[in-house]
Amino acid sequence: MSDDEKRARFERLVLPHLDAAYSLATWLVRDDAQAEEAVQEACLRAFRYFDGLRGDEARPWLLGIVRNTCYTLLQRARQDGAPLPFDEEGCGEDAVAAGAVVSFPLNPEAAAIREADRESVRGALRALPVEFREAVVLREIHGFSYREIAAACEVPIGTVMSRIARGRRLLQHALGARAETKDTGT
Amino acid sequence: MNCPDAVRLMNAYVDEELDAASVLALEAHLRGCARCRARADSLHALRSGVQRHTEFRMAPTSLRDKVQARLGHLESVPAGATRRRVAMGAAALAVVALAAWTLRGTLEPAPANVARGTGKVVYHVSSSQNAGAALRTLRNHLEASPETKVVVVAHNEGVDFLLRGARDESGQLFATAVRQFKDRGVDFRVCNNTLVRRRIDGGGILPEATLVPSGIAEISRLQEREGYTYMRM
Numbered sequence: 454m455s456d457d458e459k460r461a462r463f464e465r466l467v468l469p470h471l472d473a474a475y476s477l478a479t480w481l482v483r484d485d486a487q488a489e490e491a492v493q494e495a496c497l498r499a500f501r502y503f504d505g506l507r508g509d510e511a512r513p514w515l516l517g518i519v520r521n522t523c524y525t526l527l528q529r530a531r532q533d534g535a536p537l538p539f540d541e542e543g544c545g546e547d548a549v550a551a552g553a554v555v556s557f558p559l560n561p562e563a564a565a566i567r568e569a570d571r572e573s574v575r576g577a578l579r580a581l582p583v584e585f586r587e588a589v590v591l592r593e594i595h596g597f598s599y600r601e602i603a604a605a606c607e608v609p610i611g612t613v614m615s616r617i618a619r620g621r622r623l624l625q626h627a628l629g630a631r632a633e634t635k636d637t638g639t
Numbered sequence: 640m641n642c643p644d645a646v647r648l649m650n651a652y653v654d655e656e657l658d659a660a661s662v663l664a665l666e667a668h669l670r671g672c673a674r675c676r677a678r679a680d681s682l683h684a685l686r687s688g689v690q691r692h693t694e695f696r697m698a699p700t701s702l703r704d705k706v707q708a709r710l711g712h713l714e715s716v717p718a719g720a721t722r723r724r725v726a727m728g729a730a731a732l733a734v735v736a737l738a739a740w741t742l743r744g745t746l747e748p749a750p751a752n753v754a755r756g757t758g759k760v761v762y763h764v765s766s767s768q769n770a771g772a773a774l775r776t777l778r779n780h781l782e783a784s785p786e787t788k789v790v791v792v793a794h795n796e797g798v799d800f801l802l803r804g805a806r807d808e809s810g811q812l813f814a815t816a817v818r819q820f821k822d823r824g825v826d827f828r829v830c831n832n833t834l835v836r837r838r839i840d841g842g843g844i845l846p847e848a849t850l851v852p853s854g855i856a857e858i859s860r861l862q863e864r865e866g867y868t869y870m871r872m
Contacts, residue, residue, distance in 0.1 A: 460710060469859050472696070475699075475702060476695050476698075479696050493705055500710055512859075563684040564684075566685050569688055570692075574689060578693065594690070594694070596853065598656065624685055624689070625685055
């Protein structure tokens with residue numbers, strides 16, 4: 454394939470997913486400028502490995518690269534001693550395991566979630582550990598199927614299912630708990 | 640099916656990722672178990688809350704430009720020229736980058752559809768609150784450039800204004816405006832995934848609107864295959 458053909462094919466297959474790439478990156482690195490960095494870096498990487506793309510799976514393929522680039526960025530930030538860009542405390546796997554099995558929501562929680570405002574919902578999503586956040590974001594905002602999430606994140610479908618379940622469990626807890634706090638305050 | 644099994648399958652159930660036999664078994668369990676019904680209800684509430692309060696973020700135009708410029712730069716240097724390029728100074732490199740950028744500009748002039756007033760634009764409506772504003776923008780848009788071909792793709796909560804009987808902030812039926820726009824050649828397309836997920840019957844959609852399998856896929860297709868400019872509402 455000549456360079457021109459490669460570029461044309463790349464622009465046709467991959468660049469239409471630039472919005473999805475940016476959207477995912479903003480949720481993963483949680484900073485618009487860094488998200489732009491990550492997307493640029495990811496596109497250049499994608500172009501380099503473009504010959505490896507088969508068929509029309511460009512979207513999960515590109516988002517997989519975006520995701521890896523974001524993780525590299527996050528890791529680098531951590532090594533540089535910069536503040537951790539995501540809030541891991543209090544919602545790690547142990548907390549999930551404790552909450553996941555013991556307390557199940559009844560309807561009041563559904564009601565609290567329905568009433569949750571934009572800020573609460575976004576805040577709760579931003580606070581999720583990154584691997585749960587990416588699964589939920591890919592599912593809810595990008596409309597990915599489990600299979601596509603598995604492809605993008607390079608994990609088995611079973612892992613996708615458990616990450617989504619845990620992520621949602623944490624969100625339910627955060628939104629239900631928030632509403633309760635609000636109620637006791639009045 | 641018992642409760643632990645139901646809980647294990649419930650996320651896949653609300654995501655419509657469950658095989659038909661498991662769906663039947665789970666739904667049978669739900670009919671008899673109020674506690675699991677509440678769990679499913681809570682998950683549905685969460686899904687619609689997350690979808691309502693978050694949005695697919697469009698890449699800034701500047702980012703698209705930067706990516707294309709960097710790609711253009713990568714390719715515009717023929718393999719044989721690499722050795723020569725090493726000897727060039729930084730200033731000369733900048734000239735090469737600029738030349739690549741200009742060249743790309745010549746080969747593929749920016750569509751500038753909206754400015755030219757004869758382009759193709761896809762409006763993406765994904766929130767019910769924004770539907771009224773989207774139609775107002777659309778009206779102004781068509782007044783400024785009547786030749787523009789517009790497709791409105793409704794997705795997530797954005798489908799609400801295309802339901803029969805839906806009214807805007809001032810109590811006017813959306814159907815009236817939708818019919819007028821349709822007469823002016825505007826297409827309304829509704830995401831069927833959204834309908835399935837939200838359990839909305841297709842018959843509840845205004846006759847002016849047509850169903851597409853996936854709103855996001857439709858938007859991608861319009862941008863990718865048909866050269867539509869994207870407008871987020």
